Amino acid sequence: MSEAASSNPEATPPPLKRPGDSEVNSQGEIPSAYDVPLETINPVNPRLFSENRWQEYFARLRAEDPVHFSETELAGRFWSLSRYEDIKRVDSDHENFSSAHGITLGFPIDTQLPEGALNISMFIAMDPPTHDVQRKTVTGVVAPSNLAKLEPLIRERTVKVLESLPEDETFDWVDTVSIELTTMMLATLFDFPFEERRKLTRWSDVATAVPGSGVVDTEEARRAELLECLEYFTRLWQERKTNPGDDLVSMLAHGEETKNMEPMEFLGNLILLIVGGNDTTRNTMSGSVYSLNKFPEQYDKLIANPELIPKMVAEVIRWQTPLAYMRRTANHDCKIGGKDIKQGDQVLMWYVSGNRDTDFFDNPDDINIERPNVRNHLSFGFGIHRCMGNRLAELQLRILWEEILKRFEKIEIQDEPERTYSSFVKGYTYLPVKVKRKKA
Numbered sequence: 001m002s003e004a005a006s007s008n009p010e011a012t013p014p015p016l017k018r019p020g021d022s023e024v025n026s027q028g029e030i031p032s033a034y035d036v037p038l039e040t041i042n043p044v045n046p047r048l049f050s051e052n053r054w055q056e057y058f059a060r061l062r063a064e065d066p067v068h069f070s071e072t073e074l075a076g077r078f079w080s081l082s083r084y085e086d087i088k089r090v091d092s093d094h095e096n097f098s099s100a101h102g103i104t105l106g107f108p109i110d111t112q113l114p115e116g117a118l119n120i121s122m123f124i125a126m127d128p129p130t131h132d133v134q135r136k137t138v139t140g141v142v143a144p145s146n147l148a149k150l151e152p153l154i155r156e157r158t159v160k161v162l163e164s165l166p167e168d169e170t171f172d173w174v175d176t177v178s179i180e181l182t183t184m185m186l187a188t189l190f191d192f193p194f195e196e197r198r199k200l201t202r203w204s205d206v207a208t209a210v211p212g213s214g215v216v217d218t219e220e221a222r223r224a225e226l227l228e229c230l231e232y233f234t235r236l237w238q239e240r241k242t243n244p245g246d247d248l249v250s251m252l253a254h255g256e257e258t259k260n261m262e263p264m265e266f267l268g269n270l271i272l273l274i275v276g277g278n279d280t281t282r283n284t285m286s287g288s289v290y291s292l293n294k295f296p297e298q299y300d301k302l303i304a305n306p307e308l309i310p311k312m313v314a315e316v317i318r319w320q321t322p323l324a325y326m327r328r329t330a331n332h333d334c335k336i337g338g339k340d341i342k343q344g345d346q347v348l349m350w351y352v353s354g355n356r357d358t359d360f361f362d363n364p365d366d367i368n369i370e371r372p373n374v375r376n377h378l379s380f381g382f383g384i385h386r387c388m389g390n391r392l393a394e395l396q397l398r399i400l401w402e403e404i405l406k407r408f409e410k411i412e413i414q415d416e417p418e419r420t421y422s423s424f425v426k427g428y429t430y431l432p433v434k435v436k437r438k439k440a
């Protein structure tokens with residue numbers, strides 16, 4: 001979902017602006033949000049997320065500086081929007097705020113990419129008219145009629161994974177269930193060789209990881225793996241050119257607007273679909289188990305009334321906010337919340353913060369599976385880039401919970417999770433759980 005593969009200043013954390021900067025204190029720890037000068041706060045800090053410390057920082061920004069300015073050596077000038085209404089307004093205004101310079105914090109728009117970086121292009125990072133025609137070409141794969149066709153297969157695969165879970169034994173929910181189910185789904189969408197499906201998981205991880213964070217060591221290593229992805233899909237593309245099916249590769253190979261795509265554009269759109277359909281849903285699957293354990297009275301309510309599953313799914317997507325922000329770039333000088341935004345400034349719409357805005361949601365840090373306005377959450381964005389796969393994600397989560405409630409009394413977390421080191425993909429790398437099966 002990101003062009004992180006080509007330009008990600010998180011890859012080399014920007015130098016601190018000055019001692020006492022919000023990023024770390026002298027013990028190497030993240031200080032309290034209220035112990036640092038407001039102007040030094042930079043929310044694009046992966047540690048705020050991997051250590052689950054983001055809440056306090058955004059609470060302070062929403063209250064004291066909802067349109068917050070930062071400037072770093074690598075990224076230049078950027079703004080962080082933390083309130084619901086500002087985020088929605090900018091997200092809905094593609095004429096004044098462009099996606100074409102990237103959707104995560106990047107280098108200033110006229111900067112040359114660093115050597116070795118891949119210049120990948122994908123329709124999430126395009127403006128009309130190219131965005132609209134490319135989106136239209138692949139949108140059929142998630143049309144309601146196609147989802148109805150997919151439902152039995154998703155259910156069958158979900159049941160198989162749940163039936164194979166060990167009992168009375170701690171295991172990692174992230175790898176055993178969330179990754180397995182979302183990877184199977186992707187293999188289905190691409191008609192990807194099923195036995196090799198974990199390649200998709202790997203490419204998705206590589207595309208969004210920060211070099212040095214454990215997934216991939218260097219920008220060059222990332223490039224090599226992503227080129228392998230391109231090579232693999234180019235083979236599938238050639239096969240489907242002569243022998244098309246209903247899958248996404250065939251749609252791209254035959255679509256009027258996509259059939260002549262340059263290799264980097266093809267790779268970009270593949271990565272968009274792989275990451276879009278993978279990390280986000282995967283992290284919501286883990287987030288649903290984690291959050292219901294944190295709010296056990298809500299879990300009990302769900303068990304007592306499974307009809308609440310669709311509302312619970314929407315609420316968990318709000319609470320989790322699997323993509324913490326999206327970026328736009330100002331096309332002109334303008335004002336947001338009274339602040340002067342300059343043409344070319346990067347504007348980060350922090351969905352994770354808007355979803356915690358108390359002007360919009362009551363007790364937003366809590367899970368409330370009967371929250372009346374939950375469908376208005378920001379997690380899927382707004383406007384022309386609104387998530388294309390939202391119904392598919394909701395379908396997968398609904399089926400997962402229907403099948404969980406049928407066979408387990410409870411899924412119990414055994415310890416706190418480990419979280420993803422990223423300020424963009426907000427998720428989990430490890431969640432130890434035990435399951436208790438219902439007596440026959």
Ligand code: HEM
Pocket residue numbers: 091123124125135142272273276277278280281284317321322323326379380381382383384385386387388389390392393
């Ligand atoms: C809970 C799961 C998901 C979340 C939270 C999520 C979130 C998002 C967000 C925030 C955006 C950008 C919105 C904006 O800029 O206004 C987006 C776009 C997109 N998502 Fe998702 N997504 C999820 C699942 C999926 C799935 C399963 C797919 C697979 C088909 C998918 C495919 C896409 C695509 C292709 C775009 C680009 C749309 C465009 O630029 O027109 N997403 N998603």
